[in-house]
Amino acid sequence: MPLHHRGFVVSVVWTLGLLFLGSVVHATESSLACPDWPTCFGSYLPEMEGGVFWEHLHRLVAGGLILLFGVATWQSFRLDDRRWVRRAAVAGMAFLAVQATLGGLTVIYLLPDAVSTSHLSLAFIFLALATVLTVGTSPRRGRREAIPERARGSLRVWGTVAAVLVFAQSVIGALVRHTDAGMACPDIPTCIGEWVPPLSNSLIATHFVHRVTGVLATLVVIGLAAALLRSGAPRRVARLALGAVGVVLAQMTLGILSVTTALAVIPVSLHTLGAALLLTMLTVLATWGWPDEPAPETSADSTDTLEPATAAAG
């Protein structure tokens, strides 16, 4: 397996862990535990206790991701001469630089809603990009059972619609969280006793829109899986689509639990992780809808070079 592909796989898993940790930072009210940035109490290795543990751990794990993704990007230039792969990897590095800056700004300016929401949004954009790179650099791409054109069409159109909808829903979720609208509707399934609450209050409106978009996203994910099952998609595609249905249902349950537990740390942190996992799965499905372009041939060991890749890439 080529090194850059391996690096992208690990980056995706690492990012999921980092997103979960970021959510714990907020949920445990540790966001301002380190008053300075990039150091924490003037040190890169502060006493790891209380809120500092979560906040500084998040920073250290973020540093690890930058190193890891940096190595994968460098390897892309060695092993893969497709222009889109190299460009996407460099864009990913730029996103990480902006993301670290947003993380710093949110601390320095005491958690402005816009910066905190942008921090979550860019994390999800980076995750989707790293996922596309993972699928695009897979040595198995184009060499496994072909996906019939009808299923490919569903993946391209409905897979992309579902992924974009889940991303939009996540940005709305971050707004719910950072504008403190999480308990604006304390009851469920109604909102302050109404099926359609008064929308003149912006907190109630944001919370209500998040619920409605959640239902819509769930229906689209179920519709995607049904369309794929009907169109004779290979088993690996059907399995992932059914997995996404399981995750979206779990995600709705975690959303409900977030409200009924008055935003307890575990359900809200798992709710962020569930959204990220769902976006990853849908991004894989959408990317499988693209025309198959075999990844460059490389030998399996770490001494892979670009040479054999040149003929296959294009």
Ligand code: HEM
């Ligand atoms: C060294 C760089 C970074 C710093 C200083 C930093 C700092 C922070 C802080 C202070 C929070 C809590 C924000 C709040 O309560 O509003 C947070 C949350 C978060 N961070 Fe980072 N971060 C960094 C890098 C990253 C990276 C590279 C990613 C992902 C690619 C990431 C993903 C997240 C996520 C998803 C949250 C949760 C946001 C939310 O709950 O809406 N962070 N980060």
Ligand code: HEM
């Ligand atoms: C497909 C369905 C859903 C997705 C993808 C989703 C995603 C998200 C995301 C990404 C966040 C922001 C977390 C963060 O900033 O770290 C969030 C927040 C939130 N979501 Fe959802 N959500 C969904 C459905 C629901 C449902 C059905 C409810 C039920 C009422 C709900 C309740 C909440 C609440 C209360 C918050 C704020 C948590 C807080 O303040 O800490 N979500 N959601």
